[in-house]
Amino acid sequence: MKIKPQVDAAMAEVLDNAAFINGAPVQQFTKALQDYLGVKHVIPCANGTDALQIAMMALDLKPGDEVITPSFTFIATAEVIAMLHLKPVFVDVDPQTFCLDPVQVEKAITPKTKAIVPVHLYGHSAEMEAIMEISRKYNIPVIEDNAQAIGGHYTFSDGTTQKLGAIGQIGCTSFFPSKNLGCYGDGGAIFTNDDELAGKLRMIANHGQSARYYHDVVGVNSRLDTLQAVVLNVKLPLLDEYIKARRAVADAYDAGFAGIPQITTPYRADNSYHVYHQYTLQLNGADRNALQQYLQERQVPAMIYYPVPAHRQKMFENFGGAEFNLPVTDNLTTKVISLPIHTEMDADQLQHIIDSVKSFLNQNSK
Numbered sequence: 001m002k003i004k005p006q007v008d009a010a011m012a013e014v015l016d017n018a019a020f021i022n023g024a025p026v027q028q029f030t031k032a033l034q035d036y037l038g039v040k041h042v043i044p045c046a047n048g049t050d051a052l053q054i055a056m057m058a059l060d061l062k063p064g065d066e067v068i069t070p071s072f073t074f075i076a077t078a079e080v081i082a083m084l085h086l087k088p089v090f091v092d093v094d095p096q097t098f099c100l101d102p103v104q105v106e107k108a109i110t111p112k113t114k115a116i117v118p119v120h121l122y123g124h125s126a127e128m129e130a131i132m133e134i135s136r137k138y139n140i141p142v143i144e145d146n147a148q149a150i151g152g153h154y155t156f157s158d159g160t161t162q163k164l165g166a167i168g169q170i171g172c173t174s175f176f177p178s179k180n181l182g183c184y185g186d187g188g189a190i191f192t193n194d195d196e197l198a199g200k201l202r203m204i205a206n207h208g209q210s211a212r213y214y215h216d217v218v219g220v221n222s223r224l225d226t227l228q229a230v231v232l233n234v235k236l237p238l239l240d241e242y243i244k245a246r247r248a249v250a251d252a253y254d255a256g257f258a259g260i261p262q263i264t265t266p267y268r269a270d271n272s273y274h275v276y277h278q279y280t281l282q283l284n285g286a287d288r289n290a291l292q293q294y295l296q297e298r299q300v301p302a303m304i305y306y307p308v309p310a311h312r313q314k315m316f317e318n319f320g321g322a323e324f325n326l327p328v329t330d331n332l333t334t335k336v337i338s339l340p341i342h343t344e345m346d347a348d349q350l351q352h353i354i355d356s357v358k359s360f361l362n363q364n365s366k
């Protein structure tokens with residue numbers, strides 16, 4: 001899919017108009033993303049971390065309020081909680097989906113719990129029906145961290161389907177270049193169906209401004225550049241095709257690794273349309289470092305997302321991080337390895353990767 005000519009032309013137009021901030025492409029993208037996700041409001045912002053921070057600021061939480069989140073995630077999810085002087089309450093994940101375990105979420109709720117932040121890790125949905133039931137039962141808002149699963153969807157038991165990020169009170173995403181919908185730098189967005197929350201989110205992202213130079217609340221400066229919106233306007237109509245290409249790669253990997261006892265291929269729940277931001281294997285007994293090294297020697301960049309869970313990061317030492325008991329998370333961080341997955345992979349590359357993993361396992365089987 002060659003998008004360069006289109007991007008070049010649209011960028012040249014921005015340069016000619018010098019409409020670098022809040023140019024027409026930003027509004028155009030905002031509207032297009034609203035339609036794509038089926039949400040009432042999209043608030044574009046500077047990156048996915050800001051999106052999460054602004055979302056939490058809009059909930060009017062008080063220092064010490066508790067926010068439930070997985071530890072098995074990119075650090076940003078937990079970092080913004082601490083940054084706002086809230087308490088991250090780390091909850092274990094489901095061993096199959098790698099996403100928040102609803103049973104553990106409910107157990108972790110206290111009178112101070114003021115938000116639940118599920119992460120749709122690697123592109124697979126968290127168990128949103130159960131999480132939204134808990135949200136309603138305890139009247140606690142849900143902020144979906146959808147940085148890794150834009151375009152994915154979830155099917156409820158009544159058969160209705162919703163796009164990820166559009167299910168909770170607020171959804172957040174990132175357009176970092178390596179994400180499934182990536183721009184050519186940093187970018188992010190916040191979604192909601194709630195008019196009042198939308199107003200607050202918009203105001204906070206823009207210096208807490210209600211009218212020009214009238215600032216009602218403490219906010220931040222977080223905008224999506226016009227040049228980034230230009231790229232996203234070209235790529236959003238292609239997102240579903242990009243996802244299909246990723247799913248085809250995942251299917252080929254699944255078939256290539258079928259029946260190998262040292263490998264568990266990624267789980268796909270029937271109710272989750274997986275968008276494979278990552279294709280992540282679990283190794284059963286095989287030496288992960290040695291495999292990574294072996295693949296590296298064969299020009300296959302395999303990655304570990306994430307070698308250290310959030311609760312064991314030095315950052316959270318003073319937040320009682322190590323006191324959380326998260327056996328599934330701890331186990332997964334020693335076993336997962338992600339293979340290359342992107343939209344331009346050809347059959348030869350794929351076969352080379354599958355063969356390399358298999359030959360390592362054959363040589364090193366006990």
Ligand SMILES: *Cc1c(COP(=O)(O)O)cnc(C)c1O
Nearest residue numbers: 047048049074076077147174176
């Ligand atoms: C990438 C990512 C973020 C942060 O997005 P940035 O745009 O890099 O700030 C947050 N959460 C998750 C799960 C991510 O993967």
